[in-house]
Amino acid sequence: MMQDLRFLYLRRLTIVRCLLAAFFIAYLLDCTATRAQNLPSATTVAPDSFKVAGTVVNSMTGSALAYARVALADTRSGKSFATLVASEDGRFEFTSVPAGKYSLMGAKQGFLTQLYEQHEQFNTAIVTGPELKTDALLLRLTPMALIGGHITDEFGDAVRKATVTLYLDDSSGGTTRTIAINTSMTDDLGYYDFSGLEPGKYFVAVKATPWYAMHPSILNQGARGFISPAVDVAYPTMFYGGATEAEGATPILLKGGDRAQIDIILEAVPALHIVFRTPVDQESAGYRPPPSLQKRVFDTLEPVPQVGVMSLEPGVHELTGVPAGRYTVQLSNGGGGELESSEVNLTRAFQEIDGLQGEPLATLKINVKFPGDEAVPKRMSLGLQDAQLRTIAYSPVDASGKAAFDSLAPGRYAIVCYVQGKRYAVSRITSPAAEIAGHEVNVAPGSQQELTLWLAAGVVNVEGVVRKAGKPVAGVMVVLIPKDPLSHNDMFRRDQSDFDGTFLVRRVIPGSYTLVAVEDAWGFEWLKPGVLSRYAEHGQQLEIGPLMQRTVHLPEPVEVQPR
Secondary structure (H helix, E strand, C coil): CHHHHHHHHCCHHHHHHHHHHHHHHHHHHHCCECCHHHCCCHHHCCCCEEEEEEEEEECCCCCECCCCEEEEEECCCCCEEEEEECCCCCEEEEEEEECEEEEEEEECCCECCEECCCECCECCCEEECCCCCCCCEEEEECECEEEEEEEEECCCCECCCCEEEEEEEECCCCCCEEEEEEEEECCCCCEEEEEEECCEEEEEEEECCCCCCCCCCCCCHHHHHHCCCCCCEECCCEECCCCCCHHHCCCEEECCCCEEECCEEECCEECEEEEEECCCCHHHCCCCCCCEEEEEECCEEEECCCCEEEEEECCEEEEEEECCEEEEEEEECCCCCCEEEEEEEECCCCEEEECCCCCECEEEEEEEECHHHCCCCCCCEEEEECCCCCEEEEEECCCCCEEEEEEECCEEEEEEEECCCCCEEEEEEECCCCEECCCEEEECCCCEEEEEEEEEECCEEEEEEEEECCEECCCCEEEEEECCCCCCHHHCEEEECCCCCEEEEEEECCEEEEEEEECCCCCCCCCCCCCCHHHHCCCEEEEECCCCCEEEECCCCEEEECC
């Protein structure tokens, strides 16, 4: 389940890119595409209408992009105003545009579909008005990058059906996490590729099994003598650069339009046979579930595939086909069926592990309570984050508001809520024994805990304007920093200032905040402790009460601070 659900927490920018592309196609299907020369001329512009014009350019070179598709849509209603095809010199022009706010979007084959001044999932809306110059815009589109290459073995032969995983350093959530964003399978020539990539720092890893590999059990002494050690082999997970552990992986730094040839050679190593021993009690009738292996890959524990498991006798299991390396093992500890989890370093053939030195795993059940007896949203889930803000477990919330986490490693976790179209934050947590401050919970080894989680909904919008030296500034990151941010990082909210310096921070949770506006802050780790504290010293204090609704208009502008 973790293998499937880990993609729920993939970088939001990838999802936004897909939505933008779909949105742009909808424009072309639902609206009549209009060539620039067929639009009303500037001489017919009414006094209360304006012009939105400019040039579509390559963000890497600054050169004009001919015949790019450009769309203008009202941000309030979401309806398209018009679409057109830019001229040969990249020029576009929308006339007779009423006063208002508009999203400006561009698309061209071989380039990322982008909104005007887009950063992550935010962008700057074009605002039309008598004092705003909107006829000399630069709509920058970034050329797509590509990573591709061949996977071969040590003899130079193609490795077919190898699983290639692409990882990205993602800072869109305020702290950098290395997450898997895509997988590919090699073809008959051992080739793979990942296209449509944006600039960033990537890693590539390969998992495969030698087609000729055979792993006889130690029970079958005849087979062990008959099968050559040359075929009792495995491929370790191989990262670009030759490392078999994630921390040694070589990063791939992509700029817009790059074509990176990333070839990786897999070398078979002797497969290990690991024997796990577990005490057997009468109550279990001699049965113990087999051990399972996981491997830490950057910020995720990933299951180890294609491992042979053989029961040798009650409480004794043999794992075959395992390459040497560091693993996390889950194993029944023989005490009532509980599981233990521990990191082990597997180094030698027929290594025996007699129990684990780790702590027993725990169970956590959560009853979710919504504000005002609100019904449970569809496709809602809870996640548990560790101190590095890695989401280590997910659980869906059923129709009765219940979620459960089994086989949970002991530790301290923050509880976060995921639901499409709404924003919730944890307002308080109660247990049969006490009330827990913040949104974190301590999970004791081997415990079976049950908690009640009270959620607060984000129903308030905060609207204002940012200024620098008395003038409005576009493209600035606006952040609402909650009180005690380390315990309430799910209450952070952001926006990007529009063409006239205005912003609208949506779905704010009730609480105490400091509002700051920081210039050129996109891509830095603002969620790390202490990073925003120096900006908060000069920010505006804001209180969102539990009964407040709709939009709060700030009477004073927010002064922009340099990064």
